[in-house]
Amino acid sequence: MYRDDITKHATKDTAKVERAGLKPKAAEIIRTIRRNPFEPTQQFEKLVGLDNTYSRRIDYHNRFVYEVFPNTENLKDANGEGTVKVIRMWGHY
Numbered sequence: 001m002y003r004d005d006i007t008k009h010a011t012k013d014t015a016k017v018e019r020a021g022l023k024p025k026a027a028e029i030i031r032t033i034r035r036n037p038f039e040p041t042q043q044f045e046k047l048v049g050l051d052n053t054y055s056r057r058i059d060y061h062n063r064f065v066y067e068v069f070p071n072t073e074n075l076k077d078a079n080g081e082g083t084v085k086v087i088r089m090w091g092h093y
Contacts, residue, residue: 002034002068006086013090022058026089029056029064033084037068053087064089 017026032039037054047053047065056064064086071082 002037002081002084004030004034004084004086007088010086010089013088016090017058017062020059020062022062025058026064029058030086032056033066033086037066037084058089061092062090063092 014026017023029042032041033056038044042056044054044056047055050067052069053065053067056066058064065088067085067087069083069085
């Protein structure tokens with residue numbers, strides 16, 4: 001399991017996601033990236049020009065953007081997998 005770290009922007013986006021009725025889809029994405037951020041259960045894409053940053057579609061317009069930090073000594077969780085930083089949950093990049 002990966003540890004998740006949610007940025008201030010993503011925390012603010014949570015309210016917008018809830019108002020739009022997209023909370024179940026966002027929660028499903030969070031569960032997936034905690035298990036394995038590269039799991040192909042939902043389509044994802046690597047963002048060009050940004051190292052280790054990926055995007056998954058919440059709906060037609062909104063994207064879930066996250067960055068993956070591999071297991072380094074200062075970022076390890078209890079299971080040693082690494083950290084996923086949730087950057088945004090609203091908007092298109």
